[in-house]
Amino acid sequence: xxxxxxxxxxxxxxxxxxxxxxxxxxxxxxxxxxxxxxxxxxxxxxxxxxxxxxxxxxxxxxxxxxxxxxxxxxxxxxxxxxxxxxxxxxxxxxxxxxxxxxxxxxxxxxxxxxxxxxxxxxxxxxxxxxxxxxxxxxxxxxxxxxxxxxxxxxxxxxxxxxxxxxxxxxxxxxxxxxxxxxxxxxxxxxxxxxxxxxxxxxxxxxxxxxxxxxxxxxxxxxxxxxxxxxxxxxxxxxxxxxxxxxxxxxxxxxxxxxxxxxxxxxxxxxxxxxxxxxxxxxxxxxxxxxxxxxxxxxxxxxxxxxxxxxxxxxxxxxxxxxxxxxxxxxxxxxxxxxxxxxxxxxxxxxxxxxxxxxxxxxxxxxxxxxxxxxxxxxxxxxxxxxxxxxxxxxxxxxxxxxxxxxxxxxxxxxxxxxxxxxxxxxxxxxxxxxxxxxxxxxxxxxxxxxxxxxxxxxxxxxxxxxxxxxxxxxxxxxxxxxxxxxxxxxxxxxxxxx
Amino acid sequence: xxxxxxxxxxxxxxxxxxxxxxxxxxxxxxxxxxxxxxxxxxxxxxxxxxxxxxxxxxxxxxxxxxxxxxxxxxxxxxxxxxxxxxxxxxxxxxxxxxxxxxxxxxxxxxxxxxxxxxxxxxxxxxxxxxxxxxxxxxxxxxxxxxxxxxxxxxxxxxxxxxxxxxxxxxxxxxxxxxxxxxxxxxxxxxxxxxxxxxxxxxxxxxxxxxxxxxxxxxxxxxxxxxxxxxxxxxxxxxxxxxxxxxxxxxxxxxxxxxxxxxxxxxxxxxxxxxxxxxxxxxxxxxxxxxxxxxxxxxxxxxxxxxxxxxxxxxxxxxxxxxxxxxxxxxxxxxxxxxxxxxxxxxxxxxxxxxxxxxxxxxxxxxxxxxxxxxxxxxxxxxxxxxxxxxxxxxxxxxxxxxxxxxxxxxxxxxxxxxxxxxxxxxxxxxxxxxxxxxxxxxx
Ligand SMILES: Cc1ncc(COP(=O)(O)O)c(C=O)c1O
Numbered sequence: 001x002x003x004x005x006x007x008x009x010x011x012x013x014x015x016x017x018x019x020x021x022x023x024x025x026x027x028x029x030x031x032x033x034x035x036x037x038x039x040x041x042x043x044x045x046x047x048x049x050x051x052x053x054x055x056x057x058x059x060x061x062x063x064x065x066x067x068x069x070x071x072x073x074x075x076x077x078x079x080x081x082x083x084x085x086x087x088x089x090x091x092x093x094x095x096x097x098x099x100x101x102x103x104x105x106x107x108x109x110x111x112x113x114x115x116x117x118x119x120x121x122x123x124x125x126x127x128x129x130x131x132x133x134x135x136x137x138x139x140x141x142x143x144x145x146x147x148x149x150x151x152x153x154x155x156x157x158x159x160x161x162x163x164x165x166x167x168x169x170x171x172x173x174x175x176x177x178x179x180x181x182x183x184x185x186x187x188x189x190x191x192x193x194x195x196x197x198x199x200x201x202x203x204x205x206x207x208x209x210x211x212x213x214x215x216x217x218x219x220x221x222x223x224x225x226x227x228x229x230x231x232x233x234x235x236x237x238x239x240x241x242x243x244x245x246x247x248x249x250x251x252x253x254x255x256x257x258x259x260x261x262x263x264x265x266x267x268x269x270x271x272x273x274x275x276x277x278x279x280x281x282x283x284x285x286x287x288x289x290x291x292x293x294x295x296x297x298x299x300x301x302x303x304x305x306x307x308x309x310x311x312x313x314x315x316x317x318x319x320x321x322x323x324x325x326x327x328x329x330x331x332x333x334x335x336x337x338x339x340x341x342x343x344x345x346x347x348x349x350x351x352x353x354x355x356x357x358x359x360x361x362x363x364x365x366x367x368x369x370x371x372x373x374x375x376x377x378x379x380x381x382x383x384x385x386x387x388x389x390x391x392x393x394x395x396x397x398x399x400x401x402x403x404x405x406x407x408x409x410x411x412x413x414x415x416x417x418x419x420x421x422x423x424x425x426x427x428x429x430x431x432x433x434x435x436x437x438x439x440x441x442x443x444x445x446x447x448x449x450x451x452x453x454x455x456x457x458x459x460x461x462x463x464x465x466x467x468x469x470x471x472x473x474x475x476x477x478x479x480x481x482x483x484x485x486x487x488x489x490x491x492x493x494x495x496x497x498x
Numbered sequence: 499x500x501x502x503x504x505x506x507x508x509x510x511x512x513x514x515x516x517x518x519x520x521x522x523x524x525x526x527x528x529x530x531x532x533x534x535x536x537x538x539x540x541x542x543x544x545x546x547x548x549x550x551x552x553x554x555x556x557x558x559x560x561x562x563x564x565x566x567x568x569x570x571x572x573x574x575x576x577x578x579x580x581x582x583x584x585x586x587x588x589x590x591x592x593x594x595x596x597x598x599x600x601x602x603x604x605x606x607x608x609x610x611x612x613x614x615x616x617x618x619x620x621x622x623x624x625x626x627x628x629x630x631x632x633x634x635x636x637x638x639x640x641x642x643x644x645x646x647x648x649x650x651x652x653x654x655x656x657x658x659x660x661x662x663x664x665x666x667x668x669x670x671x672x673x674x675x676x677x678x679x680x681x682x683x684x685x686x687x688x689x690x691x692x693x694x695x696x697x698x699x700x701x702x703x704x705x706x707x708x709x710x711x712x713x714x715x716x717x718x719x720x721x722x723x724x725x726x727x728x729x730x731x732x733x734x735x736x737x738x739x740x741x742x743x744x745x746x747x748x749x750x751x752x753x754x755x756x757x758x759x760x761x762x763x764x765x766x767x768x769x770x771x772x773x774x775x776x777x778x779x780x781x782x783x784x785x786x787x788x789x790x791x792x793x794x795x796x797x798x799x800x801x802x803x804x805x806x807x808x809x810x811x812x813x814x815x816x817x818x819x820x821x822x823x824x825x826x827x828x829x830x831x832x833x834x835x836x837x838x839x840x841x842x843x844x845x846x847x848x849x850x851x852x853x854x855x856x857x858x859x860x861x862x863x864x865x866x867x868x869x870x871x872x873x874x875x876x877x878x879x880x881x882x883x884x885x886x887x888x889x890x891x892x893x894x895x896x897x898x899x900x901x902x903x904x905x906x907x908x909x910x911x912x913x914x915x916x917x918x919x920x921x922x923x924x925x926x927x928x929x930x931x932x933x934x935x936x937x938x939x940x941x
Contacts, residue, residue, distance in 0.1 A: 001605075004613050004839055015580065015845035017852060020929055024851060025858035028877050031715055033745050036843040037620035047582055047839055051610075055589040058606030062590030068599070075501050076594050079546050088557025093570045094769030095906055096561060097894065103559035104768050117539055129632035129770070130825040132812070140674060166812035170822035174643070175674040179817045217527045247538045248525060254532035264825060268501075271596040272829025273607040274629060274789060276771035292670070314670030318573065318635045318663050318758075319769025331553060335499040337543030345521045346502050352524055353512040369516075369524055393600065403600050408813070425503035426512065452797075457602040459802040464601075467794035467806040471783060473626050474616040482801075489797040495813045496599040 001057070001458075004040045004050050005475045014044040038477055057458050058273070059402055065428050067354075069373045069405035069417025070165065070213060070498035072243050072265035077335065080268065080328040089327050094319040098304045105303035108296045108320060111330045116282055118340070119239070119259045120252030123288035125295070126280045127321040131240055132167040134260025134279030135207070137292065138236045139175035140313045141258060141283065142204050144290040145234070148311065155204035155233070161190050163214055163409045165498060168207045168238060177204060184411055188216040188366040192223055199227050205234040210251070211241045211371035213409040213417070213498070215351065217249075225255030234258065234287075242266045243421070244348055244372035247341025257284045267329035278325035292316055346422035347372040350429060354420055357433040361440045365412050373419035375412050382414055387443040387450050389414040390493050394461065395442065397454035399435035405497025417498065461489035499545050563766065566898065567931045571881050571922025572711070572906040573634065573661050574769060575761050577739065577849075578926055580840045583763050583833050592832060597789065597825070601804040608803035611791035611828065614835040621741040621838075622734075622755035623748025624777035629789035630831040631823065634758025635667035637774035638705055638735060640787045640821060641754050642668055643675055644778070645703035645731045647820070648785055652676055655694070655701045657721075659684040659710035660735060662911040668705070677702070687712050687873030687883070691720040698728035703753070707735040708744065712908075713857075713881030713920065714873055719750035726751055738762040738775070738834070740879050742846030743854065754778045763837030764830050773827035773834060784810060787821030789828075849925055853880035857923040860932045867940035872908075872918050881922040883908055883915070886939055890919050897938040904935055 026032075042050070060066070066073040084090065092104055112124035128134040139158065146155045158177045160168050163184055172179045180198050183191040190208070199206075206228050211217045218224065228235050237256040243266045251259050263269045263278030271277075283291065293312045294305035305320070336343055348371055355364065355374045362376040378389035393403035393416070405417040420429055442449050454460065472483075504512070509521075518524060525533075544552060563576045570576070587593065591606065598604030598611075611629045618627035631637040642654045654672070656665050658681050665681070672679050682689060682697045689706055698704050704725040708718045718734060725732035733754045734747035739761040747755040759773040760766070778786060784807060792806030812819040841849060857880050861871060864884050872883035886893040890907035897904040909916035919939075923932065 001609065003609065003616075004835075005616060013842045013844055014582065014840045015842065015848075017578075017845060017848050018925055018928075019848070020852065020856060020859075022855045022859040022929060025854040027743050027854065027879075028715065031718060031745055031877075033741065033743055033847075034749065036847060037617075037741060037746070039617060039620060039841065039843045039846060040839045041842045041844070042839060044582060044840070047836070048585065050839075051582075051586045051836060052589070054606035054610050055586075055591040056606065057604075057609070058591040058595050059603040060591045060594035062594045066594075066596070068596060071596055073594075073596060077501055079549060081588070081593075083550060083553040083557075086554065086557040087562045087564045088560040089553075089562075090765045090767055091562035091564050091576075092560045092768045093563060093568060093576070093766050093903075094574055095570055095572055096768075096903070097898070100561035100566075100898070101768070103556035106559070107553075107556050114540060120534075129636065129827075130823070132822040132824050133632065133636070136671075136674070136822060140670065143673065166814070166816045166819065167822045167824050169817035170812035170815075170819040173817045173819075174671075174822055176676055219527060219529065222529055222531055245528070248534060249528050249532050250534055253534065262825075270593045270829075271825075272827075273592050273595045273604070273610070273832065274597040274828030275826040276830060277825035278771075315635070315663060315666045316670055317667065317770070318633045322770035323768035324771050327553070331549055334541070334544050334549055334552065335501070335546075338537045338540050339500055339543055340538060340540070342500060342502070345524075346504060348524050349504070349509065349512055349516075349521055352516045352518075356516045369518075369527060371527075394602065397600070397602055402603055405599075423501050423503060426505075426508040428503075454602050458605050459602055459796040459800055460798055462601050462796050462802045462804050463794045464804050464806070467792040467804045468808070471626075471790075471806060472793040473612070473783070473790055473806065474619045475612070483793055483795045483799075485795065485799055492808070494808070498813070 001053060003475055007046060008040040008042055010041055012041045012043050014042060014047050064400055065432055066402040067404045067418045067420050068497045069419040070240055072421055074268055074421040075423035076268050076270040080331045083331050084324050084327045102303055105296055107330055108326055109298055109303050111326050114333055115261060115280055118246055119282050120250030121259060121282040121284055123291060124280055124282045125291045126326060127292045127317050128279035128281060129317050129322055130277035130279045131260055131262040132171060133316055134281045135167055135171035136174055137281055137316050138258040139171055141287050141290045142234050144313050145287055146204055154201060157203050159198055159203060159206045162411055163212050165213060188214045189218045189220050190224055192220050195227060199231045203231050203233040205236055207236045207238060209238040209241055211244050214375050215370040215373040216368060217371055221254050240265060244344055246344040248344055257287060263325050263329040268332040269325045269328050276322055276325055278322050343422050350420040350422060350424055354418060354429055354433055358436055361437055376416045377412050378414035378416060381443045385443045385447050387447050388493060389416055390491060391450035392439055395439050395450045395453040396435060398456050401432055401435060407493060408495040408498050461491055463490050464492050465490035499543060566901055566903050568903045569905045569921045569935060570903050572920055573758060574766050575922055575924050576926055577761050577924045579763060579765055580837060582840055583836045586836045587833055598805060605802060608791045610832050610835060612803050614831050617835055617838045618775045618777050621738055622777045623746030624755055625780035626783045627777040628786050629791060630827040631774035631776050631788060632827060633770060633772050633774045635664045637756040637776045638664045638668050639671040640776055641733045641756050642677060642703060644785050646675055646677060649702045651700055651702035653678045653680060653701045655680050655682060655697050655704040657682050657689045657706040659689055659712055660705055660707045661711045687714040687876045688716050689721055691717060691724040694721055695724035695727055698725050698730040701730040703731040703733050705733045705735060709740060709879040712873060712883050713878040714876040722751040739849055743850035759834045763833035771827060771830055773830040785820055788823045788826055852925040856927055857882060859929060860923050863932060863936045867936050869939060880924060881920060883918050883920050885917050886919055889916055893939060900938045902935055902938055904939060
């Protein structure tokens with residue numbers, strides 16, 4: 001399919017703009033643009049067709065089942081799109097005076113209260129733009145807290161299990177901390193013996209996802225908490241998997257001091273082809289003074305922005321955070337009310353049902369019930385038929401499903417990480433399980449069907465190695481060379497998803 | 499109202515397949531001591547009509563730019579968003595997809611990102627752009643991190659005329675990056691290149707804004723040269739809709755160009771979600787933060803797109819990654835691409851010319867009415883600072899009583915400017931609206 005730039009014709013345009021009857025003003029010559037940017041020159045009909053064609057070549061939750069583990073690809077209610085587009089939200093300037101933005105301030109305040117109740121921690125900042133920014137914010141809070149106590153130079157280490165998402169170690173480095181890895185035990189829990197040897201006066205904190213990226217609730221969580229609290233360290237909860245435990249268990253009650261939410265996962269902000277997200281954090285009282293400014297506070301019947309936090313770490317993003325994301329997530333939570341518990345229950349039911357249907361054919365590395373997602377290993381298919389997890393993923397496309405997350409978590413060979421979410425119907429789960437079982441049979445009988453998959457998508461497998469070796473990351477107009485030659489589809493057997 | 503699809507009968511059959519008697523049994527792996535054991539204290543569920551009524555009521559207590567004539571800017575602007583943007587963003591495939599990890603499922607998103615990267619490179623005169631950062635503040639922190647790794651230096655220089663929120667975010671990230679932050683004061687609304695050159699010694703990068711926070715046009719080519727002289731990477735923070743009339747940072751020697759994308763294609767939305775853009779010269783391609791879409795071919799030689807250079811990223815490189823960013827702002831960047839395609843080069847230039855002409859008209863009318871411009875000698879683009887002869891906040895409340903928001907009170911961020919307003923004039927303002935502004939401010 002052509003690029004929008006290749007459809008461009010000199011003299012075409014879609015835009016019409018006001019041309020007020022006022023004298024022109026010039027930019028000083030030395031600052032004036034010499035040659036115009038080569039934006040597309042295209043009419044509105046052509047523009048609409050172009051982006052419709054691109055939409056047609058994209059698969060969303062609206063298109064079909066999207067069990068991308070760790071990403072919580074649930075249905076996105078359309079009423080949320082309606083309310084976020086109310087002019088009072090959509091066209092509100094972030095520096096509007098407080099008396100003229102009471103509705104927005106109240107919505108944020110209410111969302112803070114709700115999030116505090118869901119995780120059992122009293123103080124919330126909505127500012128971080130996504131989970132990974134929530135992580136970095138949380139680690140900067142730890143730095144500020146320990147610096148204030150005179151322990152800043154002493155506590156330099158953050159402990160992270162080997163199942164952790166890549167953002168955790170990346171955030172540790174960006175916060176200027178040193179990473180300490182801890183192992184996973186044979187039941188899929190944090191290896192507490194390994195942990196004991198790694199926590200001490202040098203430890204600033206722990207980062208833990210619970211349920212973990214294996215989809216398992218850590219059965220030793222009470223002991224883990226004891227170890228960290230005795231060492232005087234803080235505990236950070238990566239809330240990517242909160243969809244499993246809303247109304248059932250609260251990280252604040254089991255010892256965590258800082259939690260981030262992924263509003264685009266648990267609370268249904270649509271994922272938008274990669275974003276936007278929202279990564280609010282909730283913290284215990286003793287960390288509240290360090291939270292980003294401004295805070296949204298209530299005074300009597302009125303709401304205002306409070307910048308008066310002398311110990312604040314500062315700001316991690318502009319204004320109060322991604323407000324439109326708050327509107328959608330607030331609407332989502334208000335739809336459920338206390339039945340959020342049922343949301344989590346059904347998420348866990350759906351996952352366990354799929355696990356039950358698949359675990360005899362694919363290998364389940366831990367013989368346990370799962371939470372809202374589970375990890376299988378395609379190791380047997382590889383050993384017996386030379387078919388990889390990548391091949392299974394590509395073949396699923398032919399059956400009309402988005403593949404699960406693959407090759408993550410790193411400790412499971414040939415991993416398939418499957419998260420169905422609560423919004424799917426049983427027929428959908430059955431159709432997916434049937435496809436997975438069929439694919440396992442195909443792997444034995446017609447492995448080339450898998451190796452050459454997908455067969456029905458707009459493109460076949462793409463050469464990822466070539467893309468990285470000779471990067472072409474923008475269109476070059478006259479100098480743009482047509483990509484030539486049938487590429488060997490060299491694909492990376494590396495994490496895809498999460 | 500819930501969004502679940504299972505019937506009672508489904509649930510029973512599923513529990514039987516799993517081999518448990520109840521849903522509660524599924525949760526037995528959670529130690530008893532850490533179970534909540536009560537219902538969440540949340541307000542009762544709302545039906546869809548009730549929910550809409552409730553949110554309507556909240557929204558009605560905000561004064562949006564449809565209910566007040568707005569001259570508020572200071573980083574977020576009341577530009578027109580064309581209808582095609584709404585139409586494209588309403589497509590469920592774009593709205594409900596995630597990061598295109600599996601390229602065969604997501605050629606549409608990947609191609610759109612490639613086209614977006616091209617548009618940003620064209621606007622800024624750069625070779626490579628990422629798929630988006632969170633907003634115009636966080637991309638500045640990203641640029642500092644990149645510059646620190648690229649130069650090995652541990653200081654960054656920010657101009658005081660750079661958006662205060664951008665500076666504050668950089669300062670928040672800086673301790674983690676091991677960076678010291680130095681600020682260079684403005685001289686009559688713009689930055690002095692010699693002063694900048696002196697401060698830039700041993701700096702990893704210098705970030706300045708064009709047009710700057712006061713709306714003034716910096717001597718950007720001289721600032722870039724000053725940074726280059728000191729071996730610091732020059733980084734320009736730019737407004738995308740100015741780049742039809744203002745020179746591209748790549749042309750005047752910048753290493754990176756960053757900015758807030760909201761002006762191009764996003765509603766104000768009380769500050770977000772929007773997109774930040776980050777573009778660089780090709781030598782920095784392997785140090786870029788975030789997703790990048792790249793061109794390649796499939797097994798039959800057809801062109802296609804994939805996420806590329808992934809060995810920079812957290813999911814492969816973990817603690818050695820160039821950034822921790824994962825979820826970004828693709829949908830908002832897509833809105834930017836659609837808006838820029840709608841404008842085309844001609845529309846972008848006209849938009850810039852209209853902002854220039856209208857804001858000049860506003861400056862002249864205000865001066866005629868006896869108000870004093872704060873930086874009368876300096877050229878501006880769509881925004882400028884004016885003294886109102888009394889505390890700016892009083893001027894704001896009086897004007898608002900007349901249905902006009904006259905601008906941002908600069909005294910909130912700058913000493914000595916308590917009587918100054920920052921006034922933004924977009925293509926949506928009319929001469930009649932500007933005349934009313936002059937009337938209320940002169941009163
Ligand atoms: C377990 C886990 N932690 C952290 C993140 C990062 O969150 P975000 O993408 O919102 O930055 C993700 C998802 O991407 C995740 O799955």
